Each structure stands twice: as structure tokens, then as C-alpha cells.
């Protein structure tokens with residue numbers, strides 16, 4: 001039996017649930033104004049409590065938005081199916097709305113703020129009739145960090161509320177961080193009728209405002225992630241002297257306990273989550289990889305002259321296909337409880353399945369659209385961009401520093417793309433400016449994470465093409481300027497896990513074996529490994545790259561993976577020029593010089 005005191009607490013909690021829970025007048029006035037516009041039947045103020053989670057989850061199940069999975073196998077886990085037209089980010093519907101077109105730059109869609117507000121307010125007007133507007137306060141970053149930002153997302157999607165709870169530090173904690181200030185990000189998210197014709201993801205960096213309508217997909221609708229942490233974040237970073245990057249952060253621990261932190265930018269669905277959670281092969285006895293973050297890094301020079309990074313998120317929004325106990329054990333362990341699975345297949349015993357999961361496929365299941373599926377079916381059971389949203393505390397290798405307000409000092413920055421040819425497995429840039437050039441000219445094959453043509457190589461500078469909230473030319477300039485603010489800059493590297501031979505086989509085993517590349521990178525940062533100079537940069541010297549215990553893999557294969565093909569590089573340079581031409585009026589001259597130096601070395 002509950003004591004009268006406990007009983008009283010529960011009754012008090014129920015009484016308060018959903019009621020206004022802040023005394024910040026700016027927030028209250030803004031919420032009222034938005035409610036007047038959207039006209040929801042009800043406003044529900046979220047506080048992030050457990051009892052609130054129970055209530056909202058039950059409601060989502062009741063409405064068929066979530067399906068409760070087999071609680072014996074997957075406690076606290078739920079299943080969600082998107083509208084089939086709404087399964088990825090949509091770059092053609094994503095806008096940066098600055099006063100001038102030049103501020104957004106040639107790589108972003110631009111619209112004048114006034115016109116876009118008018119259009120969006122028109123769409124939002126009355127759109128929450130018969131629905132509830134949830135007020136979702138959240139923090140990007142640990143409580144008390146100078147880098148942490150507060151956002152408030154208003155949404156009429158309970159799936160978004162429950163996902164935000166996983167992906168960010170959600171609830172009262174955000175009001176605590178904000179106090180009476182008014183510098184919170186204003187986010188409005190309306191489902192409308194989930195119609196691609198009425199889908200807009202719009203950023204107003206000068207107002208610290210985001211309006212997203214017509215999509216419930218993570219990158220479009222969980223506003224803390226891509227919209228605030230990257231697009232608005234990069235804009236603020238330039239203004240305030242820090243960097244918002246599409247990077248994982250990991251800690252490498254040596255057998256002697258030495259810890260080295262590394263950040264890496266790969267485009268969406270190119271291996272960030274896997275690399276951040278990597279488990280070193282048996283040959284690397286005593287080495288450990290700790291995950292700080294798997295998608296986003298906010299970085300600022302620290303008082304000791306090094307570059308410090310925090311992961312602003314609190315959860316992982318990971319690609320499902322290909323995830324298994326062999327490829328990513330820590331991700332598998334992270335998704336056994338309190339996880340939302342989206343657009344995977346559902347088995348008759350309420351378990352989930354996806355292509356590349358361990359074990360045989362189910363004899364029969366429902367695919368991501370809800371249609372009957374058998375192993376004979378031609379279509380995929382899980383959507384190629386099906387995702388899990390899991391709390392980072394589930395990760396057995398979560399770095400304790402993930403909650404440290406001061407972040408971790410970064411020794412190396414790694415750029416990488418998905419390239420079947422041209423790009424070697426690994427090289428090190430000669431210096432910071434050369435490294436900026438290497439990042440700025442990154443190319444990668446397009447993946448299912450964004451709607452569009454798969455497999456086509458496109459320029460994706462620093463993996464930020466879809467996420468830079470301002471002119472890409474200024475962004476390169478910001479990278480160059482940052483060098484002056486960092487006394488001990490990280491070394492810069494480029495990797496490619498995806499190079500293939502003439503038979504279409506990967507030239508590098510990847511996944512845990514990437515530890516071998518990472519070890520060389522760490523050793524380079526500490527001045528312990530030798531390297532040979534090539535036109536592209538420094539590559540591992542013969543004795544400094546450890547292939548020990550890698551059965552069947554020969555040094556010849558490694559040198560094939562490392563080949564610099566001059567024919568390929570001529571083509572590569574022409575492709576790089578396309579982006580440079582587009583940016584030409586704002587392209588820092590350093591980038592042109594670096595290009596000329598590369599040409600002459602080649």
C-alpha cells in the first residue's frame with residue numbers, strides 16, 4: 001500500500017500533468033500566440049517525467065500511432081510506421097530564410113522571411129483543430145554547459161514528443177537552464193495532412209526560429225537535431241566563435257589508460273554511428289572505444305588552447321538495416337529497451353526485423369508499409385532508411401564524459417565519404433588549411449537518408465551540405481578563422497571505408513577493423529607513427545599500420561585500397577571545381593591555393 005504521503009504526491013502529479021509548468025513570461029506569451037494561430041483543442045505542457053511518459057505512450061498506443069512490442073523481449077519498446085511518403089529528410093523542402101539570398105548561399109534553398117512566414121502561418125492556421133498541441137522544452141547539451149542551448153518545440157505529433165524525450169534532455173531541466181532569459185529556440189511543428197506538396201522545413205536563423213510542417217520524419221520533425229543543432233547551430237557558431245558539425249565523437253582508451261578523443265564527419269548513412277560504437281578486434285587487447293556522440297558535435301576552443309567538443313544529443317537515431325551483433329554490438333545492446341523502432345518489419349510475435357539482422361528472416365511478417373511479407377517477397381521488409389531512437393544511457397560503452405559540461409578535447413578530426421573509387425582508405429592532411437580543403441572538397445555517394453537519387457557522387461563539404469545554415473563560402477572561411485582561435489588544433493584526416501575492387505568487393509573489411517586506421521590516426525596525433533608523403537597527404541608508413549590478426553587480408557590489398565589513380569584524380573578535380581564555381585564569389589582564396597598546390601603535386 002502507498003503511504004498517504006506517496007498517494008498525495010501521485011495525486012498532485014496527476015493534477016499538474018499537462019498544465020503550464022513555467023513562469024517564464026516570454027515562453028507563455030509565445031505559446032499562447034502560437035496556440036491562437038494553430039487553434040488546438042488543448043495545450044499539453046510536457047515536464048519530462050516518467051508518469052507523463054506512461055500517459056502519452058498509452059495514448060499513442062490507443063490511437064494506433066505506436067504498437068507495443070513484445071515486452072518480454074523488448075521491454076519499453078514500441079513500433080511506428082510512417083506515412084510511406086515520409087521516410088527521409090527532404091532537401092528540396094528545406095529552406096534557410098535570411099534577409100538576403102547571399103546569407104543562405106547557393107547550396108541552400110532560400111526564401112525571404114516575410115514571404116515564408118506568410119505561407120507557413122497560412123498553413124498552420126487552424127491546423128490543430130481537434131488535436132492537442134504539446135509544448136516540448138528541451139536542452140541541446142548537458143545541463144550547465146556554456147555550449148548548451150534551450151529549445152521549445154510545439155508539436156501536434158505524440159510520436160515527435162516521445163522521440164524528443166529520447167533524443168534530447170527534455171522537460172523541466174530546460175526551464176531550469178533557461179531561467180528568465182528569452183534566448184530559446186522557437187520551434188513550431190505541425191503535421192498537417194503529411195502531404196509532400198505541403199511539406200516545408202524552414203529556418204529563420206535571425207529570429208532563432210524553426211517552422212516545420214507536413215512531415216514526422218526524424219530529421220524534419222525532431223527540431224533539436226538537424227534544424228537546431230546543425231542549421232541554426234552553425235549560424236550561431238559563426239556569430240559566437242564555435243563550430244556546429246555533423247560529427248560523431250569517440251574516445252580511444254589505450255591499455256595503459258591513455259584517452260584520446262576524435263571527431264569524425266561522414267555524410268548521413270556513411271558510418272558515423274558504427275564508428276562511434278566500434279569494438280576493437282581481439283588483436284587490440286586492452287583497447288576500448290567510448291561513445292561520446294554519434295551524429296553531432298558542438299566544438300569550442302577551451303581555456304587550455306585545445307578544441308573541446310560536446311554531444312548536444314541524449315539519444316541515437318540510427319540506421320536499422322545492417323545493424324547486427326557482429327557489425328555493431330553496442331547499438332544492438334542499446335536498442336533492447338526503451339526504444340522506438342520506425343519503418344522496420346513487424347513479426348507475428350510482436351518482435352522487429354530488418355535486412356541484415358542476425359539470424360534467418362521470419363517466415364512471415366508485416367513489412368514497413370504493413371503489407372504481408374515473406375522471404376520470397378521482392379520488396380525489402382524494412383525501409384532502407386528505417387531507424388531506431390534509443391536513449392544513449394543504454395549504450396554499455398557510453399563515455400562518462402558525455403554528460404560533462406566542459407566536453408572532451410579533440411585530437412583528430414576525420415572526414416570521410418562513401419566512395420567506390422578514387423579515395424584511399426586513409427591519409428592525413430599536411431596542416432589545418434589543407435585539412436579544411438580536404439573537408440571542403442569531400443564527395444560521397446547519395447544514400448537513403450535523404451529523398452533523391454541513390455549512389456550518385458555529390459560534393460558534400462564536411463558532410464554539412466544539407467545542414468549548413470548559411471553561405472557555404474562563409475562556412476569555409478569560419479573553419480579557416482577558427483585556426484587562429486585554437487592554439488593546439490586537432491590533426492585532420494580523410495578516410496574511405498567503401499572503396500571497391502573491380503569485382504565490386506569492398507577493399508577494406510570495415511566496422512571493428514576500422515580500429516586499425518584509428519590506431520594509426522591516434523599514433524600520428526601523439527607523434528608515434530611514421531608516414532609517407534603522397535600528393536594527397538601523409539599515408540601510413542610500412543611499419544606503422546597494424547594488420548596483425550586480420551586473417552586473409554594481405555598488404556597487397558591494403559596498397560590497392562591506398563592507390564592514388566591519377567586518371568581518377570583528374571576527374572575528381574573537375575568535380576570539385578563544380579562546387580567551387582558555384583561558391584566562387586565567397587570562396588576563400590586559401591581554397592583556390594590549396595587546389596593549385598594539389599594539382600602541382602599530382
Ligand code: GDP
Pocket residue numbers: 266267268269270271272273274275294318319321322323327497498506509510511514
Ligand atoms: P550514419 O548514418 O553515418 O550514422 O551511418 P551508420 O553507422 O548508421 O551506417 C550506415 C550504413 O553503412 C549501414 O548500413 C552500415 O552497415 C554501413 N557501414 C557502417 N560502417 C561501415 C564500414 O566500415 N564498412 C562498410 N562496408 N559499411 C559500413
Ligand code: PGA
Pocket residue numbers: 089219267268269270272273295317318319449
Ligand atoms: P545519420 O542521421 O547521419 O545518422 O544518418 C540522420 C540524418 O543525417 O538524416
Ligand code: MN
Pocket residue numbers: 246267268295
Ligand atoms: Mn546525421
Ligand code: MN
Pocket residue numbers: 269272273294295317318319
Ligand atoms: Mn547515425
